[in-house]
Amino acid sequence: SQTIHQWPATLVQPVGSPLSLECTVEGTSNPNLYWYRQAAGRGLQLLFYSVGIGQISSEVPQNLSASRPQDRQFILSSKKLLLSDSGFYLCAWSVSLNNEQFFGPGTRLTVL
Amino acid sequence: SQQGEEDPQALSIQEGENATMNCSYKTSINNLQWYRQNSGRGLVHLILIRSNEREKHSGRLRVTLDTSKKSSSLLITASRAADTASYFCAPKTSYDKVIFGPGTSLSVIP
Numbered sequence: 001s002q003t004i005h006q007w008p009a010t011l012v013q014p015v016g017s018p019l020s021l022e023c024t025v026e027g028t029s030n031p032n033l034y035w036y037r038q039a040a041g042r043g044l045q046l047l048f049y050s051v052g053i054g055q056i057s058s059e060v061p062q063n064l065s066a067s068r069p070q071d072r073q074f075i076l077s078s079k080k081l082l083l084s085d086s087g088f089y090l091c092a093w094s095v096s097l098n099n100e101q102f103f104g105p106g107t108r109l110t111v112l
Numbered sequence: 113s114q115q116g117e118e119d120p121q122a123l124s125i126q127e128g129e130n131a132t133m134n135c136s137y138k139t140s141i142n143n144l145q146w147y148r149q150n151s152g153r154g155l156v157h158l159i160l161i162r163s164n165e166r167e168k169h170s171g172r173l174r175v176t177l178d179t180s181k182k183s184s185s186l187l188i189t190a191s192r193a194a195d196t197a198s199y200f201c202a203p204k205t206s207y208d209k210v211i212f213g214p215g216t217s218l219s220v221i222p
Contacts, residue, residue, distance in 0.1 A: 043214035103154030
């Protein structure tokens with residue numbers, strides 16, 4: 001069966017510090033991968049998605065970047081965090097863009 | 113890509129009652145998906161209904177789709193306190209990414 005992992009679960013970082021959140025999927029090959037951010041009490045904002053290694057589509061201009069160094073690994077990064085980067089970050093995968101998505105447990109990021 | 117709009121934004125019911133949430137969208141779709149999110153957790157996929165289907169059931173969940181009205185509804189029967197969560201619809205056009213709406217926040221009071 002397929003599983004998706006995210007770490008860390010929670011993170012508190014000072015403004016201006018770098019960020020690296022990691023997401024890995026097990027039990028499937030060539031998944032579509034997604035990064036979302038969710039502000040408190042709000043819906044999900046799609047940040048990036050990837051249909052293959054090295055293929056990243058950015059949805060919203062922002063202070064973040066994403067990379068897919070391996071087939072089942074998706075990394076969300078920032079060189080310098082802003083206060084507005086605080087939120088709940090969710091990684092998800094799907095077999096194709098047309099299929100249902102399976103979400104990881106999320107990372108709660110607080111930027112102080 | 114298009115975003116579904118859920119209605120109402122918030123719903124509070126007593127345990128045992130039925131809960132109905134609606135979703136509207138704007139363009140033709142390939143399928144429509146419903147997800148649930150418990151507080152502080154990731155989303156969980158509930159049901160996918162294809163554009164050529166009108167109704168689908170899964171346990172206490174019933175989803176309808178009216179493509180002529182570009183709308184869908186999610187009915188939870190005999191609600192339980194554990195159904196308290198946010199519910200999101202995600203209309204899917206072919207080969208396009210899902211865009212989630214703001215969701216419906218459901219509170220089931222014991």
